[in-house]
Amino acid sequence: MCELLGMSANVPTDICFSFTGLIQRGGVTGKHKDGWGIAFYENKGCRSFHDPNPSAHSPVSHFVKSYPIKSRIVISHIRQANHGRICLENTHPFIRELWGKNWVFAHNGQLKAIKKWALTHYHPVGTTDSEHAFCWLMSQIQQRFPQPPKNKKTLWRFIYQCCTQLQQLGVYNMLFSDSQYLYVFCSTKLCSITRRAPFGTAQLIDTEMVVDFQQETQANDVVTVVATQRLTEEAEWECFQTGEFRVLKAGEVMWQKTNAAQADT
């Protein structure tokens, strides 16, 4: 399995601290040594770094760790290969364009027989089940909405429905974004933490590093971090339910669905 890391914030925020913890799992505290990638949105633009080398020992990850790129939405992934060999094109996150927006996708899990699902406008460059799932999701959205729907919730509901279909093939933990919203779907394991004033300190689990968020933030900052496993010792991490879908913007949950309660919030 792989590890996911996502961030949604109301001000451009660097993810160096969380990323430092995550990349340890790529060869030091975890076995996810088959590549890694990260995508940072800067408004509509998207900057991504990918490397098929283990993240703990990658010169590119050390550069990203030490160079604070500030972003409101970040998606990162470290890979433990199951489907598809270790190479650059099989490294998440994957990126495609629709409606003049960059869409970014990363997946944890395995999806049995996903490659039988037909694709229309988007086709995988690599050989992973994850990229096929992404291309299927993008093809579905493009076919259903050749133009963006006027009501955002129409799109959100449709993405949620696609996720529940994908989940039926196996394990489908997903981070997904269209540059405005971070879409999170939990199939088996995802958790999140929202940090806001009053800010405290946090200690990484995977390496000896402490940060005092009070020093790094302004009073109105809101930053939500989502990960397959909690990254810090803080007690506030909360687990997603199986089948739970959240739409995040500016660190806040805008909309959510769970298997238990299908009502909009």
Add this chain to the structure above:
Amino acid sequence: MCELLGMSANVPTDICFSFTGLIQRGGVTGKHKDGWGIAFYENKGCRSFHDPNPSAHSPVSHFVKSYPIKSRIVISHIRQANHGRICLENTHPFIRELWGKNWVFAHNGQLKAIKKWALTHYHPVGTTDSEHAFCWLMSQIQQRFPQPPKNKKTLWRFIYQCCTQLQQLGVYNMLFSDSQYLYVFCSTKLCSITRRAPFGTAQLIDTEMVVDFQQETQANDVVTVVATQRLTEEAEWECFQTGEFRVLKAGEVMWQKTNAAQADT
């Protein structure tokens, strides 16, 4: 205007030397201070770096300069903005997927009224005339060939025809690739050099740096570098003609068209 740099090689080759010369033009020896980008193919995979900051002073460009990423096809661009503000999404090279391949594009020039040209499957994220031209070119290819044509020359001829159409709107110097071939179109200024055994030394024009290619290469290596202006003092740089189109693979010209002689070579 902007500066372009492309490479086609028969073995994975790093472009650190040429790139070191190029980025000087982003704020030191040239005025192209409005961002830069570079894309490296690694087989079907593609790794790209973009930065809206001047290349001569960008931490990302210093990282790329010092970290030898080896590739058979590279496309790089440094920008002097004319259409579109300075921001990440307006930074070349641009990337889209078609037929499960990554297509990369960079442009030097201005294309008057290109934004009136209709797009189908591909839409710009930013506001440059260049990205609109790229999306038009990709839309044309996708519409004409929903599946890749069996005969490669059918595709090459079509790309050439699209380039001649684009050229009618202004200045259209282009580097373009589908991960297998490097497509080069010269509207006003492009030149190239092919290095092969016996290898010599070269001195950059834009900064004090000499390389002895003999030390860096094997006997059978073939490396072609294409740029808007020659990067070294070597006498072997040759200029493209206006309207000339070349298809390169493994450092060699596979096919070419000129306005003067329309015959295939």
